[in-house]
Amino acid sequence: MQFLVLTHFDFFTSLFFSLADLVYMRVSLSIFSQVCLVILLGLTIVFFKSENYFDRQQLLAEMPKDNSDLLEKKEFELRVVKAQLEEVKSETLAVLEKEGTLSVNSLALQNLRSQLRSPASIPQLDMSLLEAEKIKKAFRDKNYFEVTELAEDFLDKNSQSVMVPEVSFFASESYFLNKQYDKAIGSIEKMTNQFPDHIMTGYALLRLGQISEKADQVAEAITIYKIIKSQFKDKGLVDEATLRIARIEE
Amino acid sequence: MAYVEFPKSCITAVDSICHFGTVKRISTYTEDNLHIYLGKDTLLRKEKGTIEWVYGPVLFAVSSKSVVSYKKNSITLQKGKYLFFGSESSLKVEVLEGHFKLGKFQVTEGFQATFVGSENNISLEPLQAIDLKEHLVRYVNVKGLNKSKAKEYLEExxxxxxxxxxxxxxxxxxxxxxxxxxxxxxxxxxxxxxxxxxxxxxxxxxxxxxxxxxx
Missing domain, CATH: 1.20.5 (Single alpha-helices involved in coiled-coils or other helix-helix interfaces)
Incomplete structure (x- = not known):
C-alpha cells in the first residue's frame, strides 16, 4: 500500500512538474495536446478520489454493524423471563400457603418468601449494626488504621444509620491516636455540626480540647472545655471538663 | 414504534400471551379506548385482550371506561388519565383525571395510591396527594416533553x-x-x-x- 501511494505520488509530481515546465518554459504546444494534458490530470485526480472512496466503502463494510436494536430485544427478552420467573415463584408460594402443604415455619417456605420479599412492605435488614460492631472490635484491638478505613466506608454507605454518631466518634479517636490531627479535627467538627447534643460529641470535644492543648492553644482549649460544661448535662463529661480547666489554670 | 414485543409481533395476535414494553426508549401504544405512553424501562403483558401492568412508568389516557390489570386483579379505569409506576411488588398510581377501582378500593383525581400484595390479596396503603415535583419529573420523562411543553404542563x-x-x-x-x-x-x-x-x-x-x- 505504501509502495502504491509512493508510486502514485511520484507519478503525480512528475506530471505536475512536466506541466509546469511546459507552461513556464514557454514550450509551444498545440491546443489538442494541452487539452489532452488537462484531461490526463483530471483523470489522475478522479482515480485518486475513487480509490479512496472504494477503500472507505470496504472499511465501512468491514466495521461491525449497529446492533443496538438486537441488543434491546435481547435485553427485553431477559426481562420478560425474569418477570415470568417471579410470577411462577409467587404463584407457587400462593398455592403452598393455600394448601398448607408446608408448615408456616418451614425453611423452604421462608426461602421462597424471602426471595419474593413477601409481603413487599417488609423493609430490608439493617446490617449497619453489624458493621458498627466490627468497627468497635477493631478499636478495642487497637487497630486504629483499620478503624478509620472501616468507619469511612461505613459513613459513606450508612448516612441514615443510628450508629453514625458512635462510628464518627471512633473515627475521630482513631485519627487522633494515629496522630492524623487534621482528620481528627475535621471529624469532630462534623460531629458538632450534625449531632450537637449527642454525648459522643461531648467526648469528641474533650479530645479537640486536648489537641488544642498539644498545639499550645491554651485559650482555645479552655473555651472548648467551657462549652462542654455549658452545653452537656452528663456529669462525667462536665467533671472532666472542669478538671482540665483547673489543670490548665494551675 | 420503539416498544419491544415478545414473542415477535405478538401484540395483534388474539389468543397468545404477549409481553411488550420499553428498554431505553420511550414509546406509545394505542388500542380502542386506551392510549398508552410507555416511559423507559417498562413491561406490560397482554392476555385475552386485557393489558396487565407489570412494572415501569406508564401513562394510561382513557377515552371511555376500560379495564387493565395488576397481578390478575382487574382495575377499572373511568375516562381520564392515570400514571402507573413502581416495581413488581408494589403498584403506585397517580390519578390525574377521572377515577379508578381496584377490588373494593376506589381512588379519585389528585390522589396517589400504593397497592401492595399478590393475586386476590391486594392492600392499599394510606392515600396521599400527588407530589408535585416527583410527578412533574415522572410525567415529563414518560411523555418525553421538551422544555417549553414541560413548562406548559406545569402551568396547567x-x-x-x-x-x-x-x-x-x-x-x-x-x-x-x-x-x-x-x-x-x-x-x-x-x-x-x-x-x-x-x-x-x-x-x-x-x-x-x-x-x-x-x-
Whole structure:
C-alpha cells in the first residue's frame, strides 16, 4: 500500500512538474495536446478520489454493524423471563400457603418468601449494626488504621444509620491516636455540626480540647472545655471538663 | 414504534400471551379506548385482550371506561388519565383525571395510591396527594416533553395541584374525625357494658340479701 501511494505520488509530481515546465518554459504546444494534458490530470485526480472512496466503502463494510436494536430485544427478552420467573415463584408460594402443604415455619417456605420479599412492605435488614460492631472490635484491638478505613466506608454507605454518631466518634479517636490531627479535627467538627447534643460529641470535644492543648492553644482549649460544661448535662463529661480547666489554670 | 414485543409481533395476535414494553426508549401504544405512553424501562403483558401492568412508568389516557390489570386483579379505569409506576411488588398510581377501582378500593383525581400484595390479596396503603415535583419529573420523562411543553404542563397542572393538597387535607381531617368518632363509640359501648355488668352485680347482691333476709 505504501509502495502504491509512493508510486502514485511520484507519478503525480512528475506530471505536475512536466506541466509546469511546459507552461513556464514557454514550450509551444498545440491546443489538442494541452487539452489532452488537462484531461490526463483530471483523470489522475478522479482515480485518486475513487480509490479512496472504494477503500472507505470496504472499511465501512468491514466495521461491525449497529446492533443496538438486537441488543434491546435481547435485553427485553431477559426481562420478560425474569418477570415470568417471579410470577411462577409467587404463584407457587400462593398455592403452598393455600394448601398448607408446608408448615408456616418451614425453611423452604421462608426461602421462597424471602426471595419474593413477601409481603413487599417488609423493609430490608439493617446490617449497619453489624458493621458498627466490627468497627468497635477493631478499636478495642487497637487497630486504629483499620478503624478509620472501616468507619469511612461505613459513613459513606450508612448516612441514615443510628450508629453514625458512635462510628464518627471512633473515627475521630482513631485519627487522633494515629496522630492524623487534621482528620481528627475535621471529624469532630462534623460531629458538632450534625449531632450537637449527642454525648459522643461531648467526648469528641474533650479530645479537640486536648489537641488544642498539644498545639499550645491554651485559650482555645479552655473555651472548648467551657462549652462542654455549658452545653452537656452528663456529669462525667462536665467533671472532666472542669478538671482540665483547673489543670490548665494551675 | 420503539416498544419491544415478545414473542415477535405478538401484540395483534388474539389468543397468545404477549409481553411488550420499553428498554431505553420511550414509546406509545394505542388500542380502542386506551392510549398508552410507555416511559423507559417498562413491561406490560397482554392476555385475552386485557393489558396487565407489570412494572415501569406508564401513562394510561382513557377515552371511555376500560379495564387493565395488576397481578390478575382487574382495575377499572373511568375516562381520564392515570400514571402507573413502581416495581413488581408494589403498584403506585397517580390519578390525574377521572377515577379508578381496584377490588373494593376506589381512588379519585389528585390522589396517589400504593397497592401492595399478590393475586386476590391486594392492600392499599394510606392515600396521599400527588407530589408535585416527583410527578412533574415522572410525567415529563414518560411523555418525553421538551422544555417549553414541560413548562406548559406545569402551568396547567400547578393550579390543579393546589386543589389536590386541599382535598388530601380534607380527606385526612375526615378520616381523623371518623377515627375519633369510632373510638368514642367503642368507649361508649365499653362504658355501657360495664354499667350493665355493674347493675347486674347490684341486682345479684340485692337478690342474695333478700334471700338471706327472708330466711
Amino acid at each position: 397542572f400547578g393550579p390543579k395541584h393546589k386543589n389536590y393538597l386541599a382535598w388530601a387535607e380534607e380527606l385526612n381531617q375526615n378520616l381523623i374525625k371518623r377515627s375519633i368518632a369510632h373510638e368514642q363509640r367503642v368507649l361508649e359501648l365499653e362504658r355501657d357494658a360495664k354499667e350493665r355488668a355493674r347493675v347486674a352485680q347490684e341486682k345479684r347482691k340485692i337478690d342474695f340479701f333478700n334471700k338471706v333476709f327472708e330466711r
